[in-house]
Structure formats: C-alpha cells, structure tokens
Amino acid sequence: MSSYWSDFVKDLEPYSPGEQPQISNITKLNTNENPYGPSPEVIKAISEAADDRLRLYPPPEAEQLKSTIADYVGLSASQVFVGNGSDEVLAHVFNGLLNHPDKGPLLFPDISYSFYPVFCQLYGISYKKIPLADDFSIDLDQYQQENGGIIFPNPNAPTGLLLNLDAIESLLKNNTDSVVVVDEAYIDFGGQTAASLINQYDNLLVVQTMSKSRSLAGMRVGYALGSKHLMEGLNRIKNSFNSYPLGHLQIAAAIAAFKDEQYFKNTAQQVISERERVVDQLESLGFDVLPSKANFVLAHHPQKAAETLADCLRDKGIIVRYFAQPRIDQFLRITIGTEAQNSLLIDSLEQIL
Numbered sequence: 001m002s003s004y005w006s007d008f009v010k011d012l013e014p015y016s017p018g019e020q021p022q023i024s025n026i027t028k029l030n031t032n033e034n035p036y037g038p039s040p041e042v043i044k045a046i047s048e049a050a051d052d053r054l055r056l057y058p059p060p061e062a063e064q065l066k067s068t069i070a071d072y073v074g075l076s077a078s079q080v081f082v083g084n085g086s087d088e089v090l091a092h093v094f095n096g097l098l099n100h101p102d103k104g105p106l107l108f109p110d111i112s113y114s115f116y117p118v119f120c121q122l123y124g125i126s127y128k129k130i131p132l133a134d135d136f137s138i139d140l141d142q143y144q145q146e147n148g149g150i151i152f153p154n155p156n157a158p159t160g161l162l163l164n165l166d167a168i169e170s171l172l173k174n175n176t177d178s179v180v181v182v183d184e185a186y187i188d189f190g191g192q193t194a195a196s197l198i199n200q201y202d203n204l205l206v207v208q209t210m211s212k213s214r215s216l217a218g219m220r221v222g223y224a225l226g227s228k229h230l231m232e233g234l235n236r237i238k239n240s241f242n243s244y245p246l247g248h249l250q251i252a253a254a255i256a257a258f259k260d261e262q263y264f265k266n267t268a269q270q271v272i273s274e275r276e277r278v279v280d281q282l283e284s285l286g287f288d289v290l291p292s293k294a295n296f297v298l299a300h301h302p303q304k305a306a307e308t309l310a311d312c313l314r315d316k317g318i319i320v321r322y323f324a325q326p327r328i329d330q331f332l333r334i335t336i337g338t339e340a341q342n343s344l345l346i347d348s349l350e351q352i353l
C-alpha cells in the first residue's frame with residue numbers, strides 16, 4: 001500500500017520526552033519539573049479567567065503578557081516573543097532564524113538538549129555537533145568556525161554546567177553574522193541571564209520557559225527575548241502557523257506567575273538549597289556529581305552501572321532519567337525534588353548500593 005504521508009515524514013525521528021506515568025504514588029525525578037506547585041495566585045487567576053470569555057479567541061499577540069515579561073527583564077514589549085512552551089518557540093527559532101545553508105551548519109554541543117537535532121531534521125537544517133570538553137564544559141573556542149547559527153542551553157542540559165556572561169559576550173562579539181541562541185530553561189536556579197546583553201547585540205536571542213522555575217510545565221508557556229529584527233522574523237513564522245498559540249488561561253496564569261515574585265524566589269531558593277544537599281549526600285555515597293546550576297544533577301557511580309541503578313530505583317517507585325547515549329551512558333540525570341522526595345532518593349540509593 002502506498003503511504004499517505006508526505007515524503008519527509010517517513011524518515012522523521014521524533015523527540016522522545018521523559019515518561020509521564022499516570023499513577024500518583026511515584027517519585028517523579030525524571031523530567032525536571034518543579035517539585036512545588038505554582039503560586040496560589042496563579043490558580044486564582046486561572047479560575048477567574050475561566051468564564052464565558054472562553055468563547056472568544058485570545059488576544060493573538062498576548063500584549064499584556066509581553067509587557068509583563070518586558071517589565072520583569074527590563075526590555076520593551078517589542079523585544080518579547082511568546083509561544084506554546086519554549087519547545088514551540090524553539091521550533092520557530094530553528095525554522096525562522098537558524099537555517100542558513102549559505103553561511104554554514106548550525107552549531108550545538110554533542111551533549112545537549114536532544115530536541116535540537118530533531119528540529120534540524122524537521123526543517124532540513126544542516127548541523128554540526130561540537131564536543132564538550134573532557135570536564136563536560138562548553139569550549140567556546142570550538143565555535144569559532146563557519147556557522148549558520150549557534151545554540152546551547154545555559155546552564156547546559158543534561159550536564160547542569162553554567163557558562164558565565166563574559167564567555168557568552170565574547171562569543172557574541174566573534175559571531176556577529178549569525179544568531180546566537182541561549183536556551184535559558186534553567187537559568188533561575190543559580191545563573192545570570194544573558195537578557196542584559198540584548199540591547200548591545202542584535203544577534204542574541206534568549207529563550208526562557210515557565211515550565212521549570214515557574215512551576216507551569218502543564219500550562220505550556222515559553223518566550224524569547226531579542227532585538228526587534230529577530231522578533232519580527234519570529235512573528236512572521238508564528239503568524240504563518242498559528243495566530244493564537246496561547247489561550248486565555250495560559251495568559252492569565254503566566255501573568256499571575258510573574259506578579260508573585262516572592263513565591264517564585266522562595267521556591268527557586270528551596271530547589272537550590274535542596275540541590276546542594278543532594279549533591280553532598282550523593283558524593284558521600286560515592287557518586288561523582290557534575291557541578292550543577294540547574295534543578296537537576298548529572299551523577300555517575302564508579303561501581304554500579306547507571307542503567308542498573310535506574311532500574312533498581314524504579315523498582316522502589318522512583319524514576320530518574322537515563323540516556324543510552326555516548327559519553328553519558330554511565331550517568332543518571334536526577335531532578336531535584338522536595339525535601340521528602342530527595343531524602344527518599346538518598347535512602348533508596350543507600351539500600352541499593
């Protein structure tokens with residue numbers, strides 16, 4: 001039988017997200033969600049927005065949310081682009097800003113967010129993976145070569161390692177002909193955002209998400225920050241794809257989350273201090289743990305195969321992320337949970353070992 005698919009679909013290899021088991025008595029440390037719920041103000045805002053107005057289309061440009069974000073980061077609303085999760089924002093970024101076969105391949109680290117090569121395949125973008133250094137840091141010197149764009153998460157995922165702003169600034173200076181995308185999904189857990197460099201560098205695009213530090217993975221809100229020129233390119237793509245990526249409830253939730261800054265700061269700080277505790281305890285159990293500025297850690301045990309450890313944890317009702325991938329197949333990526341979840345993790349590992 002002939003296939004009804006467009007030709008390119010036959011070869012697509014989609015991204016596979018960490019599992020979302022639909023049972024409640026599991027300790028879920030596998031997809032870097034926030035262990036704390038969203039601010040009570042967010043829940044209130046969603047309930048208040050849930051009424052007859054849902055028959056209307058949402059504001060296509062989500063102006064109110066854009067100005068809320070702009071105020072928070074110190075930019076103008078015309079330097080903000082919003083979308084249905086940062087994965088959708090990234091899709092438009094790859095499609096609209098990173099496809100330059102004439103200039104060279106898109107560059108990103110060999111160990112990085114595994115959605116990047118998937119977007120490249122979807123949009124037919126040629127890319128080159130740049131190996132991380134032996135200590136798993138991003139070696140920016142390796143990015144001094146012909147390229148049609150550069151993208152990396154900061155902190156990097158799944159390593160958790162952070163690049164400082166000086167390093168990012170020199171990369172921007174040396175790559176003025178292509179767009180440099182800094183995917184800051186985890187920046188609120190101890191890093192400094194590159195958004196402060198946007199008014200100086202037209203080629204800088206910063207992408208952030210409300211899924212991690214804002215506890216709103218289920219709401220699907222992400223955004224990009226950059227020059228007006230970059231925003232216009234993204235808007236052309238968005239308005240050729242879906243004029244209404246964010247519904248009324250998403251917009252209301254996102255605005256309320258930004259307004260409750262104290263809640264955000266407290267929960268991020270709790271995650272950070274729990275991270276430091278988890279790192280100490282993993283190290284006392286013999287793990288090597290990469291220095292993380294994210295809400296997860298990447299850890300390796302010299303005496304026990306990572307996949308076996310992941311299976312043993314699963315038998316005890318704890319799921320962590322294991323990547324059967326070169327260089328990191330002896331590591332576990334463990335999301336920082338609540339104090340109780342982390343203690344359970346440590347106790348369980350102690351029993352297993």
Ligand SMILES: *Cc1c(COP(=O)(O)O)cnc(C)c1O
Pocket residue numbers: 084085086087088113153157183185208209210211217220221222
């Ligand atoms: C989680 C994550 C995203 C996607 O976030 P959503 O906004 O939930 O789509 C993007 N980039 C990196 C590096 C991530 O870890």
